[in-house]
Amino acid sequence: MSEKTDRPKRMETRLPEKFMPTINYNTCVQCKRCVNECSFQAIDVRDNKVVPKGGCVACGRCIAVCPTSAIEIRPLPSQFPPHGNWTERMRRGIYAQANSGGVLLSSCGTDEPYDVIFEDILLDAAQVTNPSIDPLREPVETRTYLGGRPGRIEVCEGEHMKLCGGEGPIIEMDMPIMLGHVSLGSVSYNTQKALFMAAKELNIIAGSGEGGLHEDFYVYADHICSEVASGRFGVNASYLKNTAAVEIKVGQGAKPGLGGHLPGEKVTKLISETRMIPLGTDALSPYPHHDIYSIEDLQQLISVLKEATEYGRPVGVKIAAVHNVGAIASGIVRAGADFITIDGFKGGTGSAPRVIRDNAGLPIEVAIAVVDKRLTDEGLRNRVTIAAGGGIRCSADMIKAIALGADIAMVSTAAMIAMGCRVCQQCHRGLCPWGIATQREDLMARLDPEQAAARVVRLFRAWNEELREVIGGMGIDSVESLVGNRDRLRYMGPNPKIAEVMGLKTVGEGWG
Amino acid sequence: MSRASNPLPKPEYAYGAARPAGSTYLMGGCGIAGVMALDGSTISGNRIGSMLRTMGERENGLGAGYACYGLFPQHLDEYCFQVFFDDEEIKKRVEEFFKDYLEIHHAEKVYSRPVQTMTPPFPKIWRYFVTPKPGKDWFGNTQLAQDDFIIQVVMHVNSTMNGAQIVSSGKNMAVFKGNGYSYEIADFYDISRYSGNLWISHSRFPTNSPAWWAGAHPMSVLDWGVCHNGEITSYGVNKKLVEMNGYKCTVQTDTEVVSYIWDLLVRKHKLPIQAAAFAMAPWTHEEIATLDPDSRKLATWLRIAYREAFLNGPFSILVGRSQPEITLIALADRKKLRPMLVGKSPDDRLAFCASEECAVRTVQPDAITWTCNAGSPFIAQVGKGIIRAGIEHPFQGAKQ
Ligand code: SF4
Ligand code: SF4
Numbered sequence: 044m045s046e047k048t049d050r051p052k053r054m055e056t057r058l059p060e061k062f063m064p065t066i067n068y069n070t071c072v073q074c075k076r077c078v079n080e081c082s083f084q085a086i087d088v089r090d091n092k093v094v095p096k097g098g099c100v101a102c103g104r105c106i107a108v109c110p111t112s113a114i115e116i117r118p119l120p121s122q123f124p125p126h127g128n129w130t131e132r133m134r135r136g137i138y139a140q141a142n143s144g145g146v147l148l149s150s151c152g153t154d155e156p157y158d159v160i161f162e163d164i165l166l167d168a169a170q171v172t173n174p175s176i177d178p179l180r181e182p183v184e185t186r187t188y189l190g191g192r193p194g195r196i197e198v199c200e201g202e203h204m205k206l207c208g209g210e211g212p213i214i215e216m217d218m219p220i221m222l223g224h225v226s227l228g229s230v231s232y233n234t235q236k237a238l239f240m241a242a243k244e245l246n247i248i249a250g251s252g253e254g255g256l257h258e259d260f261y262v263y264a265d266h267i268c269s270e271v272a273s274g275r276f277g278v279n280a281s282y283l284k285n286t287a288a289v290e291i292k293v294g295q296g297a298k299p300g301l302g303g304h305l306p307g308e309k310v311t312k313l314i315s316e317t318r319m320i321p322l323g324t325d326a327l328s329p330y331p332h333h334d335i336y337s338i339e340d341l342q343q344l345i346s347v348l349k350e351a352t353e354y355g356r357p358v359g360v361k362i363a364a365v366h367n368v369g370a371i372a373s374g375i376v377r378a379g380a381d382f383i384t385i386d387g388f389k390g391g392t393g394s395a396p397r398v399i400r401d402n403a404g405l406p407i408e409v410a411i412a413v414v415d416k417r418l419t420d421e422g423l424r425n426r427v428t429i430a431a432g433g434g435i436r437c438s439a440d441m442i443k444a445i446a447l448g449a450d451i452a453m454v455s456t457a458a459m460i461a462m463g464c465r466v467c468q469q470c471h472r473g474l475c476p477w478g479i480a481t482q483r484e485d486l487m488a489r490l491d492p493e494q495a496a497a498r499v500v501r502l503f504r505a506w507n508e509e510l511r512e513v514i515g516g517m518g519i520d521s522v523e524s525l526v527g528n529r530d531r532l533r534y535m536g537p538n539p540k541i542a543e544v545m546g547l548k549t550v551g552e553g554w555g
Numbered sequence: 556m557s558r559a560s561n562p563l564p565k566p567e568y569a570y571g572a573a574r575p576a577g578s579t580y581l582m583g584g585c586g587i588a589g590v591m592a593l594d595g596s597t598i599s600g601n602r603i604g605s606m607l608r609t610m611g612e613r614e615n616g617l618g619a620g621y622a623c624y625g626l627f628p629q630h631l632d633e634y635c636f637q638v639f640f641d642d643e644e645i646k647k648r649v650e651e652f653f654k655d656y657l658e659i660h661h662a663e664k665v666y667s668r669p670v671q672t673m674t675p676p677f678p679k680i681w682r683y684f685v686t687p688k689p690g691k692d693w694f695g696n697t698q699l700a701q702d703d704f705i706i707q708v709v710m711h712v713n714s715t716m717n718g719a720q721i722v723s724s725g726k727n728m729a730v731f732k733g734n735g736y737s738y739e740i741a742d743f744y745d746i747s748r749y750s751g752n753l754w755i756s757h758s759r760f761p762t763n764s765p766a767w768w769a770g771a772h773p774m775s776v777l778d779w780g781v782c783h784n785g786e787i788t789s790y791g792v793n794k795k796l797v798e799m800n801g802y803k804c805t806v807q808t809d810t811e812v813v814s815y816i817w818d819l820l821v822r823k824h825k826l827p828i829q830a831a832a833f834a835m836a837p838w839t840h841e842e843i844a845t846l847d848p849d850s851r852k853l854a855t856w857l858r859i860a861y862r863e864a865f866l867n868g869p870f871s872i873l874v875g876r877s878q879p880e881i882t883l884i885a886l887a888d889r890k891k892l893r894p895m896l897v898g899k900s901p902d903d904r905l906a907f908c909a910s911e912e913c914a915v916r917t918v919q920p921d922a923i924t925w926t927c928n929a930g931s932p933f934i935a936q937v938g939k940g941i942i943r944a945g946i947e948h949p950f951q952g953a954k955q
Contacts, residue, residue, distance in 0.1 A: 198827055
């Protein structure tokens with residue numbers, strides 16, 4: 044063999060570290076809890092002393108468990124020569140792909156610094172002629188319904204008026220919030236349990252995700268919207284009937300156009316039973332549903348699911364926000380969906396190809412506005428409920444999303460953060476040190492479902508209270524009068540064309 | 556009180572039929588008054604004029620108007636269009652359009668006279684008694700009912716023919732309105748010339764927009780006439796409902812939308828009046844929970860199906876209609892943030908509604924008055940009397 048062929052076949056580039064745990068040895072008591080807690084093995088023990096090892100993702104777990112606050116995570120200065128075009132992110136991506144030859148994966152929604160249109164929008168407030176309403180003293184209602192709406196109802200007159208037609212299956216929620224779909228597999232059993240417990244406590248709906256529904260969770264059925272995704276994982280008659288609503292997942296904001304992928308390592312016994320797939324095999328849901336290649340096909344599946352659930356549950360369709368979302372939503376309503384869920388391009392996920400996550404789709408703010416407008420123009424908006432998510436971070440985002448046209452704000456990442464997630468964007472590795480996005484028994488045990496649920500409940504109660512304050516301040520005493528009320532918003536961003544597309548007046552413009 | 560001798564400062568502008576540029580939304584404080592002869596006798600315009608004028612504090616000269624029902628018994632089957640024109644040219648264009656689509660049975664100039672304190676220009680005001688031209692389609696649509704055909708004609712003129720506004724289009728009724736104080740508008744049209752079974756009226760105190768003739772109340776479509784005091788904070792939502800159902804918001808005030816919602820819910824969707832009123836000013840969910848199961852279900856579905864009809868914010872509205880019967884409806888918002896008083900004469904011959912007690916007392920000192928429950932309509936019909944006092948169970952009280 045020549046010397047040449049002895050060379051390594053593959054030249055791995057070791058990438059510089061981004062974060063470094065720094066241990067203050069004046070206070071460190073060498074308890075080594077950080078070593079045990081760091082699922083990324085970024086802290087080691089050498090000569091009986093805790094030392095940083097490399098691979099820190101700034102998940103913050105070690106800080107949280109250190110009894111003497113001896114740990115600090117420092118972002119390291121860039122080790123790349125500065126370049127405006129070849130940013131560090133670009134170069135890291137190239138090295139990583141040259142190393143692996145694969146698609147770059149990430150999680151938790153795009154971290155690119157796109158403009159947040161929510162922040163360019165200002166809310167109105169009541170003054171003299173429309174007095175504001177103090178929610179502490181007067182009712183300001185936030186009850187919201189999820190399901191199809193009849194457009195009209197029939198009332199029979201007699202001694203006493205009665206409803207004589209028009210009603211259908213509908214779900215009552217105490218606030219306009221829905222916990223987004225997070226599947227068992229992408230998150231742990233405890234995480235999903237906590238989400239369902241919170242949904243029940245708040246009287247709202249939580250999505251099951253595409254992984255089926257564990258039998259233990261049937262007790263939360265009244266607060267679960269089950270997902271029928273292209274892989275059909277876990278979909279059977281009892282699954283469909285043990286939930287309050289059924290949703291066909293066509294697309295997802297974090298990866299529009301793609302299906303799902305749960306790596307075999309995450310397919311434990313529990314997951315394999317729930318998803319109805321063999322242990323340890325990859326759970327790949329195809330990109331399209333192989334029985335949906337047209338709107339007529341979608342219509343058929345909607346009918347089948349309605350039939351299977353004996354017309355007792357609302358059936359919805361989830362799509363990713365894409366450029367033609369208005370027309371697509373219109374088709375979905377005409378195909379018989381009772382509700383539509385639109386997922387914006389900043390939506391979170393447990394695992395997505397970075398290139399899609401960062402570059403495909405539409406900001407949810409714009410998607411909501413154009414769908415609401417299109418459905419109104421076509422006389423369909425009063426037939427359907429719209430849930431929208433993918434980038435809703437706080438009550439202000441939620442309120443603006445509603446005023447732009449969503450009935451319900453779909454929120455997932457904020458709920459995960461409430462449970463402890465530090466948005467380290469490593470969910471796809473299954474090593475979540477907070478016990479959220481993992482199937483490892485030891486890590487999973489770190490999340491107590493009761494406590495996590497309580498945190499989610501407190502978060503959304505607070506948001507709902509803020510919602511009541513804000514709409515009361517607008518002189519509105521029930522949230523349905525905010526849905527699509529774009530009159531009460533003004534745009535203050537840099538691009539008037541965006542305001543036009545969203546149907547918003549700009550700041551300074553009055554009523555007339 | 557005579558304001559004529561000492562009028563408040565007038566704005567320099569005065570608009571005719573053409574909407575002022577950029578003006579998309581008009582609203583205000585306002586005074587409203589209505590009077591109905593329950594026994595079918597007639598009431599002179601003088602009476603409503605004095606009711607409205609008494610509440611002079613509730614206006615600032617930027618609009619007032621009156622609608623009279625039971626006005627044209629000799630034209631019962633014809634729609635009466637009252638139209639504002641800016642000039643002869645647009646009048647000719649509109650009349651040509653009318654001739655294409657309508658049988659014009661009679662046309663006349665609406666009487667008006669100069670009022671010293673009012674600043675011209677004033678629109679030219681004409682009245683046409685019309686019916687849809689037999690066999691005529693509406694841009695290919697042959698299925699339209701007569702009422703819907705008339706609505707299309709009205710919307711078309713109001714939205715596309717600048718300088719013309721059809722301000723009322725119902726049978727057996729007409730609207731007299733304009734830019735001025737209540738006494739000036741009464742004087743301008745000399746409403747003492749008219750008498751009918753029902754009058755509703757309005758004087759404006761707009762807060763953040765200029766006034767124009769067609770923007771004054773009552774707002775009317777077909778025979779519906781609506782006078783409104785308040786500010787609908789859900790306007791953007793309500794507008795969506797009417798637009799979804801084919802109405803065009805041409806005057807674009809919240810009151811215009813209210814008249815379309817009445818037409819949609821009661822005429823087209825055939826809801827009983829108080830069910831429609833419930834949809835517009837619903838009980839809270841907490842209150843609904845106290846109802847009997849049937850009513851609870853109806854109340855819940857009225858809220859779900861007609862979410863966009865919910866008029867949120869402070870309002871009191873007076874509604875008149877002449878089809879199928881001459882009817883007066885008074886409704887206040889569910890929190891009663893705007894005043895609305897109702898009453899009757901001791902002999903049960905007259906029914907009254909007004910923003911203030913003084914308006915009723917001035918014409919009927921011994922009237923019996925009361926206020927309705929929040930969101931609960933008062934309903935009176937000629938020949939039937941007061942069929943709903945506004946304090947009953949939400950789904951009891953009146954049959955149409
Ligand atoms: S626990 Fe997290 S923050 Fe601490 S060293 Fe490990 S990866 Fe870094
Ligand atoms: S869920 Fe866990 S792994 Fe994923 S971002 Fe949050 S902390 Fe990191």
